[in-house]
Amino acid sequence: MIEVFFILAYAIIVAAFVRSKTHLRLHTRLEVLLLASAALAVGLYALTQRMTQGLGATTHLSDSFPWGIWISVDLCGIALASGGFILAGIVHLFRVHRLEPILRPTVLTAFIAYQLVAAILVLDLGRPLRFWHPLVMWQHHSVMFEITLCLALYTVVLALEFSPVLFEYLGFHRAVEALQKMTLPVVMAGVILSTLHQSSFGSLFLIVPQKLSPYWYTPILPILFLLSAVCAGLGVALLECVLFERAAGGERLDAGIVPMLARWTSRALMLYVIVRLTDLLVRGSWRAVFQHPWLDASLAVEIIAGSLLPALWLGRIAKRNAHQAAAAAVTVLGGVVWHRLNVSWFGLIPASGVFYVPSWLEIAITLALVMIGILVFIAAAQLLPVFPRR
Amino acid sequence: MTRRTFLRHSTVGALGACAVCAGVADGSIAASAATDATRIGTLVDVTRCIGCRACVRACNQRNGLPQPEKPSTVWNGPVEELNFGRWTTVNLQGTPANGAAVPVKRQCMHCLEPACVSVCPVAALQQLPNGVVMYRKERCIGCRYCMFACPFGIPKFEWEASLDPEIGKCQFCAQHAVFTGPACAQACPTGALKFGSRQALLAEAKARIHVRPERYRDHVYGEHEAGGTAWLYLSSRSFSDLGFNTQLPRFGLPRLTWVALKLVPGVVIALVIVLTSVSFRMGRLAQQAAVHDRT
Numbered sequence: 248m249i250e251v252f253f254i255l256a257y258a259i260i261v262a263a264f265v266r267s268k269t270h271l272r273l274h275t276r277l278e279v280l281l282l283a284s285a286a287l288a289v290g291l292y293a294l295t296q297r298m299t300q301g302l303g304a305t306t307h308l309s310d311s312f313p314w315g316i317w318i319s320v321d322l323c324g325i326a327l328a329s330g331g332f333i334l335a336g337i338v339h340l341f342r343v344h345r346l347e348p349i350l351r352p353t354v355l356t357a358f359i360a361y362q363l364v365a366a367i368l369v370l371d372l373g374r375p376l377r378f379w380h381p382l383v384m385w386q387h388h389s390v391m392f393e394i395t396l397c398l399a400l401y402t403v404v405l406a407l408e409f410s411p412v413l414f415e416y417l418g419f420h421r422a423v424e425a426l427q428k429m430t431l432p433v434v435m436a437g438v439i440l441s442t443l444h445q446s447s448f449g450s451l452f453l454i455v456p457q458k459l460s461p462y463w464y465t466p467i468l469p470i471l472f473l474l475s476a477v478c479a480g481l482g483v484a485l486l487e488c489v490l491f492e493r494a495a496g497g498e499r500l501d502a503g504i505v506p507m508l509a510r511w512t513s514r515a516l517m518l519y520v521i522v523r524l525t526d527l528l529v530r531g532s533w534r535a536v537f538q539h540p541w542l543d544a545s546l547a548v549e550i551i552a553g554s555l556l557p558a559l560w561l562g563r564i565a566k567r568n569a570h571q572a573a574a575a576a577v578t579v580l581g582g583v584v585w586h587r588l589n590v591s592w593f594g595l596i597p598a599s600g601v602f603y604v605p606s607w608l609e610i611a612i613t614l615a616l617v618m619i620g621i622l623v624f625i626a627a628a629q630l631l632p633v634f635p636r637r
Numbered sequence: 638m639t640r641r642t643f644l645r646h647s648t649v650g651a652l653g654a655c656a657v658c659a660g661v662a663d664g665s666i667a668a669s670a671a672t673d674a675t676r677i678g679t680l681v682d683v684t685r686c687i688g689c690r691a692c693v694r695a696c697n698q699r700n701g702l703p704q705p706e707k708p709s710t711v712w713n714g715p716v717e718e719l720n721f722g723r724w725t726t727v728n729l730q731g732t733p734a735n736g737a738a739v740p741v742k743r744q745c746m747h748c749l750e751p752a753c754v755s756v757c758p759v760a761a762l763q764q765l766p767n768g769v770v771m772y773r774k775e776r777c778i779g780c781r782y783c784m785f786a787c788p789f790g791i792p793k794f795e796w797e798a799s800l801d802p803e804i805g806k807c808q809f810c811a812q813h814a815v816f817t818g819p820a821c822a823q824a825c826p827t828g829a830l831k832f833g834s835r836q837a838l839l840a841e842a843k844a845r846i847h848v849r850p851e852r853y854r855d856h857v858y859g860e861h862e863a864g865g866t867a868w869l870y871l872s873s874r875s876f877s878d879l880g881f882n883t884q885l886p887r888f889g890l891p892r893l894t895w896v897a898l899k900l901v902p903g904v905v906i907a908l909v910i911v912l913t914s915v916s917f918r919m920g921r922l923a924q925q926a927a928v929h930d931r932t
C-alpha cells in the first residue's frame with residue numbers, strides 16, 4: 248500500500264517536472280529533484296528493511312520504550328495539519344471571505360499531511376496489514392480507536408473539501424457545483440472531527456501518570472493539544488500567505504490579512520501559554536525542578552522560545568509584513584513541535600530507564616515521507632488551480 | 638448586533654454548552670470490581686518463596702514457551718527479564734542496605750480495572766467476568782498501546798517478527814480449554830503461591846498479617862494499587878525496596894482517559910448547535926452587509 252503511494256507520488260512529481268510550462272514561480276529545480284530522489288531511494292530501502300526484518304531489527308524501540316519517533320512525528324504532523332479545519336471554519340462558517348485565497352493551499356497542505364500521518368501510523372503498527380481492524384472492531388473506551396475513526400472520516404472530509412480544485416482542473420463543472428452545495432455541512436463535520444481527534448492525540452497520554460514527567464502530564468492534555476493545534480494551524484496559515492505571494496506571481500494578498508492572522512495567532516498563543524503556566528503552577532510541578540536538569544532546560548525552551556517569544560513578537564506585527572510574520576510563525580510551529588516531543592519522547596525517558604534515540608532507518612523513512620509530502624504539494628500546486636493563475 | 642459582539646456571545650455560549658454537556662455526560666465506571674465475589678486471584682507470599690523457579694518452568698511448559706537450556710534457580714541462574722516468550726519470572730530483589738535480597742515473582746497482575754484492556758483499539762485484550770485479562774491475537778494490530786499504558790510493564794512485543802508480531806503476557810492459564818488455575822501456583826512446592834477467590838485471599842492475607850505482625854509489613858500489595866489487582870503480594874520488606882511501584886494511584890487508570898473520552902458525544906452535540914447557529918447568523922450578517930453596500 249505504502250509502496251504504491253511512493254510510486255504514485257513520484258510519478259506525479261516527474262510529470263510535474265516534465266510539464267515545464269508552469270504558470271507558477273515555484274520552480275522545481277533539478278538539484279532539488281535529485282536530492283529528493285536520493286531521499287526517496289534511501290527511504291524506500293529503509294521501508295523494505297522495516298517490512299522484511301520487523302520492528303526489532305530496524306528500530307530502536309524496545310519493551311521499555313514501545314513508542315518512538317513515529318508517534319512523535321504523528322503528533323507534530325497532525326498539529327501542523329490543523330490549518331485545514333481552522334481556515335475552512337473561519338472562511339465558510341464565520342464567513343470571513345477575505346481569507347479565501349489561502350484556503351485552497353491550506354486545505355491541500357492539510358490533506359497531504361493527513362495522508363502522511365496515516366501512513367506513518369500504519370507503518371508503526373506491528374501488523375500494518377490489519378490497519379482496518381479498529382474500524383470494524385469498535386472499542387469505544389480506547390483513545391486510539393477514536394483517533395482512527397476520526398482520521399478515517401476526516402480524510403474523507405478533506406478529500407471533499409479539496410476535490411472541487413481537481414474537478415475544476417478536469418472541467419467537471421457540475422461536480423464542482425454539487426460539491427459547493429455541500430460545503431457547509433462538510434466543513435462543519437470537519438471542524439467537529441478535528442476538535443475531537445486533535446484533542447484526543449493529547450488524551451493518548453492520560454493513561455500514564457506514573458511514566459510521563461509532571462512537567463507534561465496533566466489531566467488537561469487534551470485541551471492543551473487542541474489549543475496548541477489551533478496555534479500551529481494559524482501559524483501554518485501565515486506561512487501559506489508568504490507562499491501565496493511567492494507562488495501567485497506578484498499577485499498580492501489583501502493588506503489586512505497578515506496582520507489579522509498574526510493578531511489571532513498571538514492571542515491563541517497567549518491563551519495557550521496562560522493555560523499551560525496556570526496548570527503547571529496549580530499542579531505544583533515546580534517540585535520536579537532539578538531532578539533532571541535537561542528536562543528543565545527542555546521545558547524552558549518550549550515555553551520561553553516556543554510560546555512566549557512568538558506570542559509577543561506576533562502581537563507587535565501591526566503592519567503587513569509577511570516575512571517577519573513567517574519567521575514568527577516558524578517559531579510558533581517550533582514551540583508546538585517541541586511541546587509534543589516533550590510529551591511523547593523526552594518526558595518519558597526518566598521513568599522508562601532507557602534513553603531512546605531513533606535508528607537511522609526510522610529517521611530515513613520519516614524524512615522520505617516528509618519529502619514526498621513537499622513534492623506532492625509542489626506538483627499539485629503546479630498542476631491544479633490551487634493558487635490563482637497569473 | 639455586529640460581527641464582533643456576536644462572536645463574543647457565541648464563544649460564551651459555546652463554553653457554556655460544553656460545560657452543561659460535561660455535567661450531563663457524567664457517569665462512573667463500574668467501581669464494584671474490587672468487592673466482586675466472582676473475581677479470582679493469587680496470593681504471593683514473598684516470605685515463603687525459596688527462588689526455585691519451579692513456577693517459571695511450569696508456566697513455560699503449560700504455555701508452550703521456550704525453556705531455558707539449563708534449568709536454573711535464582712541462586713545459580715542469571716537474572717531473567719520478562720519478554721515475549723517469558724510471561725513470568727523470579728529474580729532476587731532488594732537493596733543490599735536493607736538486608737539480603739529475596740526472590741520475587743513477577744507476572745501480569747490482572748488488574749481489576751486493566752489499563753491495557755481500556756486502551757486496546759480492537760479489544761484484543763479482554764477481561765473475562767472472573768477478572769482474567771486475556772489476549773486474542775487474531776485481533777491485535779500491534780500498536781503497542783497496551784505496553785505503553787500498563788502500569789506494571791507487563792505486555793511484551795515479539796520484536797523479531799516481521800509482519801505478524803504478537804503480544805506476550807500471562808493470561809492466568811485461562812486460555813486453555815480446561816481452566817484449573819494457573820500452572821505456576823500448582824507447581825509451587827512451598828505454598829508461596831495460592832490460587833483462589835480474590836476476596837477470600839485478601840481476607841487470608843490480612844489474617845496472616847494480623848497473626849504474624851513481626852513477619853509481615855502491614856501492606857497487601859495489589860489491594861488498592863492501580864484500583865486493585867487480582868494478584869496480591871505479602872512481604873516482610875517494603876515493597877518499594879523490592880522494586881514494586883508504590884506510587885501508583887489507588888483508582889483504576891482507565892478512569893483518567895474516560896474522563897475525557899466520555900465527553901465526546903456532548904462535545905459533538907454542543908458543536909453542532911453552536912456551529913449551526915454561528916453559520917446561520919454570520920450568513921445573515923453577510924447578506925445584510927451586502928444589501929447595505931448596494932444602497
Ligand code: SF4
Nearest residue numbers: 745746747748753787
Ligand atoms: S498488569 Fe498490565 S497487562 Fe496485566 S492486566 Fe494490568 S494493565 Fe493489563
Ligand code: SF4
Nearest residue numbers: 757777778780781783
Ligand atoms: S498491541 Fe495489540 S493487544 Fe496491545 S493495544 Fe495494540 S492491538 Fe491491543
